[in-house]
Amino acid sequence: MNQDTRAGQDAPPDYGDWEPVIGLEVHAQLLTESKLFCGCSASFGAAPNSHTCPVCMGFPGVLPVLNERALELSLRTSVATGCRIPPVARWARKNYFYPDLPKGFQVSMFDEPLAVEGFVEIDTPEGLKSVRLTRIHMEEDAGKSIHDAHEAHSLVDLNRTGVPLMEIVSEPDMSSAAEAVAYLRALRSILLYLEVCDGNMDEGSFRCDANVSVRRLGATELTTRTETKNMNSFRSVERAIDFEIRRQIELVGDGGRVTQETRSWDADRGRSTPMRSKEHAHDYRYFPEPDLLPLETSQERVEALRAELPELPRARRARFVSQYGLPEYDAEVLTARRDLGDYFEAAVAVHDSAKSISNWVMGDVLRLVREGRLDGALVIQKWPVSADHLAQLVQLIDDSTISGKIAKTVFDEMHQSGDAPGDIVERKGLRQVTDQSAITAAVDSVLEQQPDKVAEYHGGKDKLIGFFVGQVMKATGGKANPKAVNEILRARLAKP
């Protein structure tokens, strides 16, 4: 929504004669009401362990039942990212012991994922780039261990346990931190368009792990990579990957070797530290989950999903440029979120003044949406200023009923009251004064009170015209038409 969206457009970073090789594993929480295998609420922020039942707590003898909605959303994503969807996907158990993993295994997918071989397009300084997706699979989230709340004990919150996740694994196709972020933004934007994920990185409903390695420019061999975790903003992702690239270049440049390990990003200290090395890696003993049937997806279902796909951000961006004549930048900002684009289009449909509406949406609308912490959630339609009202506001400016300056006041009032701009203008008497005689009277009055300034003006201080305009506007409570004020002032001040 801001300059960050253009991260991929910056000058390429200088890594000398080294080429970073980056792949991302994204975990996106699916926008379902309930968990993946039970009826518990999947919502965030409830009292610890209040969203639990025998199934998600792994009680003896209970069994999982698939949430069909989660499958639907995952398939929608798979189709939208151009994946091939094999006829059969299989659930697998990933076995490991941890207190926040109540069954002692996580239900995931292993060698037969839901979807394979997709792609996401991004812009780079060198032009369009297609980042390949290795696979998309579904899995259940684990719970949360809290180690610092109690001196001698760790606490476990199982509200997240069983929340449906979609894991989207890219090929190692990115070669800078900026590209990685561009990919992540593009992917997030697609997920928001598809309404499959709320994209909230703070709450962890959209998170990523970065696999990073470096090799000499032009080399093709695979080198040892590390995996970095715990980045909860785009900025963290960019910094963490850049840190890791530079760390590895320095290490290898000094004749050292990169150790295959998992690292944890510390945003406060601006560095990552090792979590566990390969020697301590788990043997997850994956095997097919016998309590769930294989997922069979027919070609008909894939085609039906394809037919229902909404217009995706890149296509919409291009259309905004061609249809509304917007600059690329505006089109990109407005299409980064589906709700924002919808809002813009709804407003333009009421009053055909695309660039003015775009300026309002990118400026005041986004500012207030952000201040209201509505970012990331698909709530702009419920926001007090409807697209209809915004369009009416721009119309009032365009037909000179109010000035652009007064419009800001009206907009703030619209945001607070939810009222239509026309009503606010009438109620508060904000209609612009265009009556020549009223403005002339105000101008004369100002000039009479400021004989010294008038003399200075006549003495050659042309810039004082701005001062006089300001005084007249003040005298008219901001309602005078600035253009008319300017004209009448200049006429009155002309030497007799």
Next chain:
Amino acid sequence: MANLDLWTIQDARRALDAGDTSSVELTEALLGRISAHEPTIGALITVTGERALADARAADERRASGERKPLLGIPIVLKDIFATEGIRTTCASKILEDFVPPYDADATTRLATSGAVLLGKANMDEFAMGSSNENSAFDPTRNPWDPSRVPGGSSGGSAAAVAAGECLGSLGTDTGGSIRLPASYCGVVGLKPTYGRCSRYGVIAYASSLDQVGPFAHTARDAATLLQVIAGHDPRDSTSAHREVPNYEAALTGDLSGVRIGVPAEYFVDGLAPAVEKATRDAIETLGARGAKIVNVSLPHTSYAVATYYLLGTAEASSNLARYDGVKYGLRTQKGGELLDMYRQTRDEGFGTEVKRRILLGTYALSAGYYDAYYLKAQKVRTLIRQDFIRAFESCDLIASPTASTTAFRLGERSDDPLSMYLTDIFTVPANLAGLPGLSLACGFDDNGLPIGLQILAPAFAEAEALRAADAYQRDTDFHTRRPALSQGDSSR
């Protein structure tokens, strides 16, 4: 009350319908028998006397208001693997010794809805892992026909409770023969339905792709009555079949004309006790005399079944039993320590030797570097065994064989030799791997007076056909009417 010793569910149903007895009276009589026999047999881990009497009173009221259901007021027993809300469910393990589930298994619910009276929770091998009931973390169950012998496992308590006349019917689970083997050793009917026929919801998992719920009773007709209640789709079990449940009792016509019964050569091998072989062949002849056509069939991969079962079953078990970690419920070690120490110590104290052995086997079979050689290969053999049956059922409608190669062995006889214990399941395991229904019924007694079991296997969802053959057999024979001579049985009440 008439001689309770000989009662079947059908007898009790008639007596209740006729007003000759009440469910409360029947329940009290059976609770009396439980008190008398339990010190010898040890079939039950928990006796739910109060619950039973409350159930019985409710059933009598329902009956008084005109309700008629086949199991209304009939006292039964559940293997302690079925979750029972508010009643401790131990799975015969120390790790769940005090576990009281906040939910009922699907079978528990269905029986309660049908009006059955819960007398208690039956003893078993810990986590259903065993063939003798000696692996119970509590006392072993003994065979009512000879208390120095095992009842078979793992549903040995459920089988022994029926054989000892402590209840009129019971439920068990069968993962590799855990219903059919104890049915054979205890001389009762035990039916393992098709995988997916009955819900596994609330049944504490041993090996999820093999476990199946089924009934024990004295007669095929009683087994049919019980199956009728517990069969059917359950939306809480994704592997439960969406398939209509036929009327099992209506299938018991006694008519076997035209039914082709296959006899697999691979089930009549060296090591088969002569008395068992003779009784089995005689039983097949009896079925032939009823009109069945006896044909030879082959199940060529039978010899791989036990190895396959012990790889797949233990692999699934190693994962299913990971949840018993001391964190959420069940036993947690009192010894302190770090997280890993807590896990290790809890599981070391909580699990018995056989459970640990199978967890280790299964963990090994799934480990990196061994998966292909063990788990994956076993899956392939499982497919071959399944295909064996598909081919065999092209030329026959049912398959008849011994249930076990011997009659009940003595306690301790095979405890030190896990392999010989595992081979006990040799004739029962293939049906689990293929997901097919099978039952065992008494077809004779050996020189020691121990029951011999005839196994009848059927194609998927053909439980009615297996029951029809078993019922026809019981019309012509009286092995199912014999009862063990338990001392001080107060059947006179």
